[in-house]
Amino acid sequence: MNETSTPNAANTPLSQVWPAGCSIDSTGALTFHGRSAQSLLDEFGSPLYVMDTDDVDARAHHFIHAAATAFSNATTHVSFAAKAFMSKEVLRLVTNAGMLVDTCTLGEMRIALAAGVPGRRLVLHGNNKSDEEIELAIREGFAKIVVDAPDEPARIAAIAHRLGKTARVMLRVTTGIHAGGHEYISTAHEDQKFGMALLPAGADPSALNVLDELIAQESKPSQTSAEAPEPAARRQDTHTVGHNGQRDLQYDMRSPYDLDASGISKQDAALAEAMDLVARGPALAVLKELYRYPGDLELVGIHSHIGSQIHDANAFIEAAKRMMLLRKTFYATDAYTLPEVDLGGGYSVAYTEGEESMDIDVELQRLATAVTAINRALGIPMPVISFEPGRWIVAPTCVTLYRVGAIKHVGLPDGTTAKDGSPISERTYVSVDGGMSDNIRPALYDADYTARLANRAGAAGTMLSRVVGIHCESGDILVHECQLPSDLKRGDILAVPVTGAYGRAMASNYNQATFPAVVAVSSSGAHVMLRRQTIDDLLGYDLG
Numbered sequence: 001m002n003e004t005s006t007p008n009a010a011n012t013p014l015s016q017v018w019p020a021g022c023s024i025d026s027t028g029a030l031t032f033h034g035r036s037a038q039s040l041l042d043e044f045g046s047p048l049y050v051m052d053t054d055d056v057d058a059r060a061h062h063f064i065h066a067a068a069t070a071f072s073n074a075t076t077h078v079s080f081a082a083k084a085f086m087s088k089e090v091l092r093l094v095t096n097a098g099m100l101v102d103t104c105t106l107g108e109m110r111i112a113l114a115a116g117v118p119g120r121r122l123v124l125h126g127n128n129k130s131d132e133e134i135e136l137a138i139r140e141g142f143a144k145i146v147v148d149a150p151d152e153p154a155r156i157a158a159i160a161h162r163l164g165k166t167a168r169v170m171l172r173v174t175t176g177i178h179a180g181g182h183e184y185i186s187t188a189h190e191d192q193k194f195g196m197a198l199l200p201a202g203a204d205p206s207a208l209n210v211l212d213e214l215i216a217q218e219s220k221p222s223q224t225s226a227e228a229p230e231p232a233a234r235r236q237d238t239h240t241v242g243h244n245g246q247r248d249l250q251y252d253m254r255s256p257y258d259l260d261a262s263g264i265s266k267q268d269a270a271l272a273e274a275m276d277l278v279a280r281g282p283a284l285a286v287l288k289e290l291y292r293y294p295g296d297l298e299l300v301g302i303h304s305h306i307g308s309q310i311h312d313a314n315a316f317i318e319a320a321k322r323m324m325l326l327r328k329t330f331y332a333t334d335a336y337t338l339p340e341v342d343l344g345g346g347y348s349v350a351y352t353e354g355e356e357s358m359d360i361d362v363e364l365q366r367l368a369t370a371v372t373a374i375n376r377a378l379g380i381p382m383p384v385i386s387f388e389p390g391r392w393i394v395a396p397t398c399v400t401l402y403r404v405g406a407i408k409h410v411g412l413p414d415g416t417t418a419k420d421g422s423p424i425s426e427r428t429y430v431s432v433d434g435g436m437s438d439n440i441r442p443a444l445y446d447a448d449y450t451a452r453l454a455n456r457a458g459a460a461g462t463m464l465s466r467v468v469g470i471h472c473e474s475g476d477i478l479v480h481e482c483q484l485p486s487d488l489k490r491g492d493i494l495a496v497p498v499t500g501a502y503g504r505a506m507a508s509n510y511n512q513a514t515f516p517a518v519v520a521v522s523s524s525g526a527h528v529m530l531r532r533q534t535i536d537d538l539l540g541y542d543l544g
């Protein structure tokens, strides 16, 4: 076995990837609000998800506060994307903090309602909604149904009509902006199943560059009237919108796409051209359709979700610019100012020490500055701005505890390197009692995690380890690479942090593994939030 003198992670202080309530006790063991990992496994079994619910509460408040502070000139709504993690207790925590809840299947809707979340605080997503889901959302008075297909306006309107109710709807738009850590979680480019495209197929998006010029002009310090250039020749009927005398929109509001209109500035002609492109796109066509059922549908806004694990505001700003242009275009074509723009989820967290994560206080402020500038430049009021974080709220609040089983030292062929490029001759495979059935993300997205010994302080020396599960797949990896103490042995406890999002939520029964329990730990104690599945549960599905 290759032992190194790398400081043993189990003997080092906890980094920011561990929940706020975690610490290391005098024996070197990991604790959660004073409860040792060992005592939690003894009481609740292994493997075990341990969620710091005080941390969930704090992070929900943090996000809401960051959004409201950044957008002090707008109303903000923050929905928790329940696909990241769903339990009635967590839904109550986040809604008590002031969040709405996003759902996208009948199961998520029913659990949210069972948690006592009122319909007016629920959102329904989905690229292939069933009539049953649409009917439940309308009956319960959901805050928004996010339309995701061209036939949905008529379907939702018909169901609302039959129920004698009005459905609040928004349209999911693919802006052409993609972002995020992995191809499969970049969801706003056109070749995919979600949303309606902003631009016609094959359109050259360079016409949208005018938005940057407008923002740049908007951000310039205001000119005194003596310095201001002579305004372009104005026609009597030209609509002018100004702010602090900085800019007047001079295109003709009666026929904003009349590119031959004389007397409009070059920049306004460019804006009209961009709007003309958007006006010919699939998204605007569906907005028009949604607007056709005034008694049955109330059109509340537009929605964009550009991906996941996004570290800064840049891509959100690009998407927001295009969303505001769509809003402006819809006003120009249909005289309706969409009240709300939802910018979706995707705010990143660090999974391993030193990994980048989004500083939401800084980045939401940058986003707000840009969104304010574009709306000023377009001469339209700020909409309600909405967000849908999932991962950012729950991922760092949870740790999965596993019991160590077989340990194998595997010799490697010459030329094998570790992640950092250094040559390695041996890797230690540490098998634990869970695997891809409780955390599919490493196998699905090649996601990186870390692990540490949780029941004691280990030896000073460490070994380069790969943590693997029980499943019949060589890709059944939980941690690709981490340093673990060289005296690690069967029966020890390993802790893998940042497993609160898309872990339990994506769990499977592969190899008839049962779902681990989720235990909530807080300053008031520990209790089971989601119980462990049993073999009897599995046998119950099998009718012989």
Ligand SMILES: Cc1ncc(COP(=O)(O)O)c(C=O)c1O
Pocket (backbone or CB within 6 Å): 081, 083, 084, 102, 125, 305, 307, 308, 309, 344, 345, 346, 347, 388, 389, 390, 391, 392, 501
């Ligand atoms: C529409 C929508 N909103 C929000 C989210 C939440 O994303 P995240 O958990 O990365 O914040 C997702 C994730 O897939 C999504 O599809």
